[in-house]
Amino acid sequence: MGRGWGGSTGKGGEGRQVMQSSVQEAAPVAEGGGAGTVDGGEGRGGRRRERPGRGRRFMKWSATVLAVLIVGTAGAGYLYYRHLNGNIKHDDLNLGDSKVAKPTPNAAGQTPLNILLIGSDARDTEENQKLGGAKETFGTPPRADVQMLLHLSADRSNMSVVSMPRDTLVQIPKCTDPDDDEAYPASNGRVATNQSLRNGGPGCTVATWQELTGIHIDHFIMVDFAGVVSMADAIGGVPVCVDANIESRDSQGHGSGLKLEEGTHPVKGEQALQWLRTRYGFEDGSDLARAKAQHMYMTSMVREMRENATLSSPLKLRRLAEEATDALTVDPGLDDVKKLFDLSNELRKVNPKRITMTTMPNRYVGVQVEPTEDAEKLFRLVRDDIALDGKDKKKAKAEEKLSDDPAAPDTEIGVQVQNGTSTDTLGPAGGRAGTVAGLLVDKGFTLAAADGSVVLSEDRTVVRYPSAELEGDAQRVAKSLGIPLSSVKRSTEVTGVTLVVGADWREGTAYKAPKQDDKLPDADKALNGADEDACMHVNPAFTF
Known part of the structure; x- marks a missing residue:
């Protein structure tokens, strides 16, 4: 059965072709080593998605997509079955009118990679509808209920992951679907960012991020409810921690249904989806607490994939490859398993100690949120490829790039x-x-x-x-x-x-630029990828 929110899943290529590769131990990789090149092109090709319809918002997974990206830590051989290419669905990278220039290469000719991870609340299949609930929303347009920007530094020494709450108020730009020339007008004022997925697909979510942040996005990867469950099962479970017994369900029936006893437990399948959707029961019950739980899940999965040698089992690896490729919708720059494997080679260079996960600084506007001034500071750090953990080696001052378009008199x-x-x-x-x-x-x-x-x-x-x-x-x-x-x-x-x-x-006629502060805003709220002691705080109203 096809997963994702669109399109058929016809198989690509005749037969199977296996490229020989030694099975690698799933252990941390030393710095250096070869890596493939991932192109951030915006071309088209392959299957077209069917246009789905509107859905009630449910927070969804984006964390487990990282498992696909780092699957190279377990071995490459089975990823190269050609029929796996037919599993992967793809869509346009950017449907917006404006484009953001790629970063200037560093002295070594390297450039950063920016990948938008999208969790869709699609209910376009019976499996997705069963997992997501809300029978009345079957077949309606999905929303981008999880959005995380993964930034891989130019020198591949560190990684940053920035979450944006789903109800962040943003200006969604005009988006045009080139397949049918359908244009979706820009939003009338600010609306919740998760609505961007309705305006032609993930390419409009990418356009919205680029308009807000000024960050060039090279790729997107999107997964739905069913993808979460199948991926978590294939991996064998991800350890998560709660500091008290939790049951995410209130008297009105709100909640994910997650039920765990105090301590650390491996979650997989539907229980993994419940963890990633839980809001009622974690801390203050907000989207911000849910993003924190997703960060914990992601960092735990990274460690699990790097350290669990059982994933070198050919059968487990094959199952993971099958489920991963079937769960994804990507841009054309990642539309075959070799491109995904090349990307995994890039990402696996980063030691978990150099992975920093944070949420965009925000403030409440009613029940929704908006970016603060510190959000722009965070976006600048990403644009300038400055490590969020503050452990960058001293860099030469970057030359300011002049526009290719000369100024008028x-x-x-x-x-x-x-x-x-x-x-x-x-x-x-x-x-x-x-x-x-x-x-x-x-x-x-x-x-x-x-x-x-x-x-x-x-x-x-x-x-x-x-x-x-x-x-x-x-x-x-x-x-x-x-x-x-x-x-x-x-x-x-x-x-x-x-x-x-x-x-x-505020005064005077000579402008003096203030000293630039490159410290991460709200650094005390960030999560380090090597932190094995992180544990979600349970709201006493949801314990048992």
């Missing part, structure tokens, strides 16, 4: 200047937009003008521009005032080059 560049000096504790500094607009006019930007209609709150001074053809103009404005190019941002919220004077420039 200063006298032809229109600039709107806004006052963003307001903070949580201080009111806006008076007249800042007019003062800085005057500075620009004195420097030859005769079309610069103050916009007194809005007062904003920006920690740092920023120059925004709406489209690629204005990037050079925005950079020229920044350079004239001594603003670093890292503070020049593309944004759909502006219609032209817009300079927002931030709280870091």
Whole structure:
């Protein structure tokens, strides 16, 4: 039976072809060693998905997709049966209009890899509907109820995983399905990020992430309810810990149904899915607690896959390969088992001690959340390939990359200047937009003008521009005032080059960029991949 939220699962290739490979011990790998190259192309091909329909939101798995990526630690041979390629479903990488440039290679010619892991709440098969419940939502469009960005550093020394709560308020961009030219308009204001999957598929979820974060995404991997169960069974169970007895069910019947006694227990199959969906019973019952439980599951799975030598068993490995390929929907850059194996070779270079998992900094807006200023700081760390564990070797200062599109003459560049000096504790500094607009006019930007209609709150001074053809103009404005190019941002919220004077420039006529802080926000809430003592706190109202 096909899994994922779309398409048939016809088998690709005639017969089977086995590429010889020695079975490797499932143990940590020394640094260095060969690795395949994974291309982040956005091409098309293969099966088309059927368009499903709407569903009630259930948090879903994304953690177990990592098992596919690191399956190379157990051995490669059985991954190369050609018929496995036919199991893998694929879809477009990015359905948005705007693209984010790939990172500049480091001195060794290496670039980071960014992979979006998506957990779909699809109920498009009887198996998915049985596992997800909600009979009235069978065959309705899924939502991207789990979203995690996996960032593999350019030098392959460390890995970061950033979760975004499913109800994060974001602007979903216009998404166009090239197969039928169906266009999904941009959201009218901010909506929950998990709705992005409805707008043509995972390619719209990728586009939404890129618009919000400015991070180039190379690949996506998506799994559904049935994929969680089959993968967990094939692996043989993942150890998880609770600090008290837990039963995730309230008097109204809400909850995942997870029931565990205090301590550490291996979970697999439907119980693994329950763990990854549990909100009622973990800590404060929020999406944030659920993301923490998912991080614990993922790190435990990584250790299990690296350390459990039983996975070198040909039968177990074959079953894992079968279930893994059948559970996935990927972009065309990962649409065969060799590409997945090449990617696993890249990921297995990272020692669990250098894996950091965190959740996007956020604040509540009613019952939903929105990114905070610290979220942009976290996104910058990922964009700049800075390790979240703070253990990067000292790097040479990166050269600021100029736009390929040259700037217009200063006298032809229109600039709107806004006052963003307001903070949580201080009111806006008076007249800042007019003062800085005057500075620009004195420097030859005769079309610069103050916009007194809005007062904003920006920690740092920023120059925004709406489209690629204005990037050079925005950079020229920044350079004239001594603003670093890292503070020049593309944004759909502006219609032209817009300079927002931030709280870091409340007075004076000379801008001095503040010292850059590269520490992870909310570092005390992050989880290290080698932490075997992590244990979920159980809400006393859900114990027995």
